[in-house]
Amino acid sequence: MSPALEVRCVSKTYGEGAAMVHALRGVDLVVEAGELVAIMGPSGSGKSTLLTIAGTLETATDGEVVVLGQQTSTMSRNDRASLRRRAIGYVFQDFNLLAGLTAAENVSLPLELDGTRSKPARIVAMAALEELGMADRADRFPDELSGGERQRVAIARAVVGDRGLLLADEPTGALDSVNGEGVMRLVRAACKRGVGGVIVTHDAQLASWADRVVFLRDGAVVDQTAPAAGPESLLSPTPSR
Amino acid sequence: MSVRHALLALLSEGPKYGLQLGQEFEAGTGEVWPLNTGQVYTTLQRLERDGFVESDDSADEGPQKGFRITEAGQRELHEWLLTPPDSSSPPRDELVIKVLVALRMPGVDVSELVQTHRRHVIEAMHQYTRLKEDAGDDDIGLLLVADAEIYRLDAVVRWLDAADARIKRLPDAPAMPAAPVRARPRARRTVGARR
Numbered sequence: 001m002s003p004a005l006e007v008r009c010v011s012k013t014y015g016e017g018a019a020m021v022h023a024l025r026g027v028d029l030v031v032e033a034g035e036l037v038a039i040m041g042p043s044g045s046g047k048s049t050l051l052t053i054a055g056t057l058e059t060a061t062d063g064e065v066v067v068l069g070q071q072t073s074t075m076s077r078n079d080r081a082s083l084r085r086r087a088i089g090y091v092f093q094d095f096n097l098l099a100g101l102t103a104a105e106n107v108s109l110p111l112e113l114d115g116t117r118s119k120p121a122r123i124v125a126m127a128a129l130e131e132l133g134m135a136d137r138a139d140r141f142p143d144e145l146s147g148g149e150r151q152r153v154a155i156a157r158a159v160v161g162d163r164g165l166l167l168a169d170e171p172t173g174a175l176d177s178v179n180g181e182g183v184m185r186l187v188r189a190a191c192k193r194g195v196g197g198v199i200v201t202h203d204a205q206l207a208s209w210a211d212r213v214v215f216l217r218d219g220a221v222v223d224q225t226a227p228a229a230g231p232e233s234l235l236s237p238t239p240s241r
Numbered sequence: 242m243s244v245r246h247a248l249l250a251l252l253s254e255g256p257k258y259g260l261q262l263g264q265e266f267e268a269g270t271g272e273v274w275p276l277n278t279g280q281v282y283t284t285l286q287r288l289e290r291d292g293f294v295e296s297d298d299s300a301d302e303g304p305q306k307g308f309r310i311t312e313a314g315q316r317e318l319h320e321w322l323l324t325p326p327d328s329s330s331p332p333r334d335e336l337v338i339k340v341l342v343a344l345r346m347p348g349v350d351v352s353e354l355v356q357t358h359r360r361h362v363i364e365a366m367h368q369y370t371r372l373k374e375d376a377g378d379d380d381i382g383l384l385l386v387a388d389a390e391i392y393r394l395d396a397v398v399r400w401l402d403a404a405d406a407r408i409k410r411l412p413d414a415p416a417m418p419a420a421p422v423r424a425r426p427r428a429r430r431t432v433g434a435r436r
Contacts, residue, residue: 040363042406181373188374204398205391208366209374215356223356225364 002069004165004196005031005054010063012049023049025219036197038207041216047200055088055167056080068164085114089158091168095150097142104138107157128156148179159190166197184209245284249318256309269382293317355405366394
């Protein structure tokens with residue numbers, strides 16, 4: 001099975017000559033199916049740029065981005081857009097739900113844009129909402145939902161259908177800590193079903209939900225956490241030096 | 242010490258055996274706070290000496306010896322609940338000292354050192370988050386203990402982030418020792434001349 005995401009030696013520059021800015025410098029990142037990776041780094045470290053390039057919303061200046069085994073740099077614009085609608089889910093900080101559509105319509109929209117007829121699209125959307133405990137809110141509009149409910153709709157939209165890659169930029173936004181934790185439980189549940197996930201955050205609590213944390217600084221990967229030890233290691237803590 | 246008051250709290254529900262107290266304490270903290278039997282009995286003996294609990298005189302020392310809370314014990318428990326906890330020496334102090342020391346040591350990349358500690362702390366947070374993830378919604382003891390550790394560690398990460406940002410803003414790579422030490426006597430002389 002191909003990894004959900006392979007970023008190979010990706011660089012991104014903006015501007016030219018003396019005004020050239022290096023947003024990313026030779027970044028490598030592989031996210032396996034079922035794995036959740038968090039990317040942390042200070043403002044300006046390139047973490048959001050990395051996410052938009054991984055999601056093919058932007059193209060790299062150099063390097064390769066392979067999503068679910070498909071090389072994206074040689075694809076046409078249309079093919080890339082189609083890959084985004086079918087295979088990649090996005091969760092943004094401010095939800096980005098369309099105010100004129102109900103919860104179910106928001107979730108089924110990417111499927112319909114990709115050619116699924118509206119009835120089957122609604123059935124799949126309802127299944128995604130049901131999984132997040134939102135079936136009874138399916139016909140409400142975003143402004144009739146609480147912050148936590150809106151974020152659930154955003155996550156349902158990101159994982160609806162057969163998406164293999166979930167990308168999230170500060171996905172708990174302004175939610176309180178218990179609702180924020182609920183969001184991360186949902187993201188983890190999606191990953192357990194085989195979705196590869198990447199979350200960009202400056203929040204260590206959020207990052208601690210990931211299997212692995214990658215640290216970015218000045219556009220380069222500088223460090224990452226070790227593969228997780230089991231919780232039992234807490235019972236025999238290692239002495240501090 | 243909180244084990245003392247935790248045992249008083251368990252006894253405030255009704256008389257209990259020593260063995261039972263140890264088990265209930267561990268269950269109440271999601272078993273992330275193991276307590277050995279010896280510690281339970283030493284604590285109970287001290288509580289009895291202080292008049293906060295009474296035991297069955299008839300029974301032998303051991304797991305089947307029963308204990309109950311006294312009125313003085315109830316008062317002590319209520320006072321303790323409202324007393325601010327001792328926070329005079331937060332656990333991150335050692336880390337603060339390490340960073341301060343590193344700043345004065347030639348050849349140490351402080352930013353790298355800060356990152357190393359940031360990674361260690363996040364790895365520890367990760368383990369507590371996993372505990373929470375696997376816990377049931379009703380396992381309130383475990384959830385609260387894990388939350389407390391996560392928030393404490395989160396504060397350490399935030400301090401490391403702030404330290405990192407401050408150190409980066411220093412005019413030059415921190416070659417601190419020489420300059421301030423020489424500057425101080427000069428300042429003192431100026432003050433002396435004015436007098």
